[in-house]
Amino acid sequence: MVILGIDTSCDDTSAAVVRDGSVILSNIVSSQSEIHQKYGGIVPELASRRHLEMIWPVVDEALSGASLTLDDIDAIAVCHAPGLIGSLLVGCGFAKSLSFARAIPLVAVHHLEGHIYAAFLEGNPPVFPFLALIVSGGHTSLYRVEAFGRYHELGRTRDDAAGEAYDKVAKLLGLSYPGGPIIDRLAGEGDPRAFHFPRAYLPDTFDFSFSGLKTAVRNSIQKELRRADSMLSDGFRKDVAASFQEAVVDVLVRKVESAVDSCGIARVVLSGGVAANSALRSRMQTVAGERGIALHVPSVRLCADNAAMIAAAGYRHYCAGHRAGLDLNAKAYLPLGSPATEI
Ligand code: KG4
Ligand code: ZN
Numbered sequence: 001m002v003i004l005g006i007d008t009s010c011d012d013t014s015a016a017v018v019r020d021g022s023v024i025l026s027n028i029v030s031s032q033s034e035i036h037q038k039y040g041g042i043v044p045e046l047a048s049r050r051h052l053e054m055i056w057p058v059v060d061e062a063l064s065g066a067s068l069t070l071d072d073i074d075a076i077a078v079c080h081a082p083g084l085i086g087s088l089l090v091g092c093g094f095a096k097s098l099s100f101a102r103a104i105p106l107v108a109v110h111h112l113e114g115h116i117y118a119a120f121l122e123g124n125p126p127v128f129p130f131l132a133l134i135v136s137g138g139h140t141s142l143y144r145v146e147a148f149g150r151y152h153e154l155g156r157t158r159d160d161a162a163g164e165a166y167d168k169v170a171k172l173l174g175l176s177y178p179g180g181p182i183i184d185r186l187a188g189e190g191d192p193r194a195f196h197f198p199r200a201y202l203p204d205t206f207d208f209s210f211s212g213l214k215t216a217v218r219n220s221i222q223k224e225l226r227r228a229d230s231m232l233s234d235g236f237r238k239d240v241a242a243s244f245q246e247a248v249v250d251v252l253v254r255k256v257e258s259a260v261d262s263c264g265i266a267r268v269v270l271s272g273g274v275a276a277n278s279a280l281r282s283r284m285q286t287v288a289g290e291r292g293i294a295l296h297v298p299s300v301r302l303c304a305d306n307a308a309m310i311a312a313a314g315y316r317h318y319c320a321g322h323r324a325g326l327d328l329n330a331k332a333y334l335p336l337g338s339p340a341t342e343i
Contacts, residue, residue, distance in 0.1 A: 003318065004062065004073045004104075005311025006055075008091030009083030009111045010137065011036060011047045013054040016307035017066035017073075021315030022120055026065030027301070027308040030054045033178065040171045048086030055094045062307070070102050077314020079307075080108040080324070081331035083138070088330035096326050107317040108324040109310045112139060112336045113151070115271040117316070118298040118309035126269050126296045131259050135252060135280075136272035136305075137163035137178070140208045142255060143336065144263055148316045151337040154259055155206025162248055163274045165210040169217050169244050173237050183241045184277050190235075190242030195220055197247040199254075206259055208251065217244050249279050253287055260293060267294045275303040 002025070005016040016027040032050050036042045063069060078095035080088060099106035115134045119126050131154075132143045140157040160168070163180055170179020175186075197216045200209040217240060224236055260266055270284055281297055288295035302309060 001074050001315060001318070002068065002072055003075050003077050003311040003314050004059070005077045005109075005307035005309070005314055006059070006091045006095050007079040007111070007114065007305055007307040007310045008051045008055065008087050009079050010087060010305055011042045012305045013051050013058045014305060014307035015055075015059040015062035016311050017062050017068060018121070018308050018311035018315065021117075021312050021319075022125070024121055024308045025068070026062045027306055028058050028062045028065060029301075029304075029306050030058050037177050040177050041167065042084070044084045044086050047084055048090055051087055051090035055090055059094075070098070070104070073104055075105045075107055075314065075318045077107045077109050077311050077317065078324075078328075079111050079114060079310045080328055081110055081334035083111055083332065085330060085332040088332070092328060092330045096328060100326060105318065106324045106328065107314045107322055108328050109313045109317065110334060110336050111310075112141065113313045114309040115303075116143070116145060116151075116269060117313035118271050118302040118306075119269040119296040120312050121302055121308055122296070122298055124296070126267055126294070129265055130267035130269055130296075131256065131263060131265055132269040132271065133252065133256055133275075134272040135162045135270070135274035137161060137167065137180075139272065140210070140252075140274075141336075142206050142259055144259075144265065145269075149320065149337070153336065154263075155208065155255070157208040157210065159209050159211035160214060162208070162210060162252065163272070165214050165248065166274065168214055169240075172218055172221050173240060174232060175237070178273075180274060180277065183245060184279070186238045186241035187245040187279060188242075190238030190240070192242040192246035194239035195243035197243055199247050199251050201251060201254060206255055208255065210248070213244065213247050245277070245279050249277070249283050252280060253283050256284070257287060257291070260291070266292060268296065270295065270297045271303055273304045276300040
């Protein structure tokens with residue numbers, strides 16, 4: 001069973017070919033970072049235009065990278081929600097056209113379901129039920145995953161997503177976009193105890209909040225700008241990055257630990273762009289080792305947006321007999337686990 005996956009939910013155009021939901025034959029990601037960098041964030045209109053330009057070349061490259069043609073594809077899996085609506089529409093429209101023109105079955109995949117199923121592309125897949133923390137630029141959500149298609153949201157961010165906080169803090173520090181990988185690198189050279197930024201543990205809930213932390217970082221930066229005549233030294237940037245990152249990681253890891261205790265499930269999937277973070281990965285590994293938690297963290301390239309994860313989830317939909325029609329709609333907002341009728 002060979003699935004062509006397509007993801008255009010945000011600012012990366014991606015297509016992948018995956019066999020049996022687990023073997024990656026190709027996984028092409030065309031990044032738009034250089035387009036959005038000068039604006040310090042994603043410009044939705046520019047993103048969808050670029051997807052339009054790139055979708056065919058990226059799909060072509062995915063097929064040739066797998067040494068296959070469209071004749072070999074059993075189904076197309078497309079991410080239809082959630083995300084930037086103009087971006088999603090490009091992937092959806094393309095996938096529907098291809099499905100119609102070549103009579104290839106189509107399945108619809110929720111973006112967060114894709115991030116969860118990235119863990120099934122790494123060998124040693126997680127055993128149900130498990131907990132899944134998805135941390136990305138658009139989401140910070142914790143799920144109890146009972147089985148394929150059965151997702152119970154334990155908590156989510158009440159304001160900024162973790163990746164959004166990384167990107168905003170990077171902007172405040174005068175760094176480039178996306179800020180996550182830059183802060184990750186700088187943090188390695190800074191002192192995590194230099195600033196005491198707040199941690200919003202929000203007791204009695206699995207929800208998250210990062211806006212207070214972001215405001216505290218902004219206040220520290222403004223104070224330093226006044227003190228140092230509008231200049232930020234490299235040392236200051238590194239210390240802020242390290243202290244900010246420590247606060248984010250403290251909260252994320254503590255929440256996972258309390259979800260493990262409360263649900264009695266010692267299996268955890270960590271995925272999404274922020275799961276590429278070196279401090280988060282290493283702290284989660286340490287805690288998992290100490291507490292006997294089976295931890296599944298996809299490789300860095302599979303944590304970030306990619307179409308192989310969409311194909312992996314699409315394979316399960318296909319096997320379950322789900323099919324999307326030409327009436328498939330892109331949706332900017334759609335909770336994970338919405339009934340198939342909403343798809
Ligand atoms: O999952 P993803 O590729 O796209 C969304 O679905 O949002 O996540 C992108 C986010 C960005 O906010 C980026 O800054 C963040 O992931 N990110 C990181 C790292 N690499 C990417 N954040 C912290 N540390 C990293 N190493
Ligand atoms: Zn994502």
